[in-house]
Amino acid sequence: MAEGDSSQEKTEEPTAKRLQKAREDGQIPRSKELSTSLVLIVGALSLWIFGGFIYSGAENIFRFNFALERSHLFDEKEMVIHLSASALEAILVISPVMIALIIAAVLGPLALGGWMFSGKSLLPKLSRISPLAGFKRMFGLKSLVELLKSWAKVLVIAACTILLFFSLENSILYLNQEPDRQAIIHAMDLVMLGALALAISTLLISIIDVPFQIYDFTKKMKMSLQEVKDEHKDTEGKPEVKQRIRRLQYEMSQRKMMQDVPEADVVITNPTHYAVALKYHSEGMEAPVLVAKGADEVAMKIREIAKAHKVPIVEAPALARSVYTYTRVGKEIPEGLYVAIAQVLAFVYQLNQYFKGLGPKPKQPVFPVPPNLRA
Structure with missing residues (x-):
């Protein structure tokens, strides 16, 4: 039987060597939906936690910029200093949220697949520019799943948004009846609550996507019985070669x-x-x-x-x-x-x-x- 016969049914579980080679080639189970959900949830939580700090910082920036001296308006150097101070204050204000997002983006891949550094995945491949391969990707099972996920995300987020709006309708409508400062703080609470709720809603897509990614990866990694035998030969050595080596060693x-x-x-x-x-x-x-x-x-x-x-x-x-x-x-x-x-x-x-x-x-x-x- 010829080696690499693709007509054989791939029924065997992937060997450790095949999984290791796939990882070196940059092929691992990965859920973009899960990573995105984690980043969104961490971002919403950080806004909730540091909301007061951000509000105070933004208020200071507004006060600082609306309290300019007349002489400074006509002095370019003073305006540059003023702009630099405002920019530095803005960076300090949003830095806790940005740091939390960076940590979530770095640690997110650990949830499925782990970290992976592979230069092979960056190398150009003819299959990526092949029209035939492109059509297969466009009309394959994975493309269909990606399309369904996109529609599901739109429907889920839209449904959650509508549900959230109706549940907070009274609070939103009565904002104009509150004092200015209290209304602003209340509006920020509502925004952060809505952001957190919508971020959590994306987990519904991840719950479906993660098992599919694992299934799809395992299916692609499966091997035919001949491939397992060939790999065993490559690893252990062909019997006739091993026999000749033993004979030479004996002699x-x-x-x-x-x-x-x-x-x-x-x-x-x-x-x-x-x-x-x-x-x-x-x-x-x-x-x-x-x-x-x-x-x-x-x-x-x-x-x-x-x-x-x-x-x-x-x-x-x-x-x-x-x-x-x-x-x-x-x-x-x-x-x-x-x-x-x-x-x-x-x-x-x-x-x-x-x-x-x-x-x-x-x-x-x-x-x-x-x-x-x-x-």
């Missing part, structure tokens, strides 16, 4: 092992099925170390190299099997085999003395193997 370890056989002090055999080569130096070694081991053909090769380099060969079937089974190449022998290997090394030393004419021919002892280490 390298075998070559290294055979190179160490001439340095061995003794080779213990089964005599034909197993062969183990041991090395021991009293200085720097706490126990004998296995430098090579093998079975059948490898055992035969170890024996050939040992004979070629005049390494003593001792036949001890039970001990050879135990060392082969319980010791890894490059590691020390188990503690339970210390006595048996010590006897082997002593026997090899006596053989060397015999061949040099410095002692009688030794008789090979029975090398003891503990029951728990027998193979």
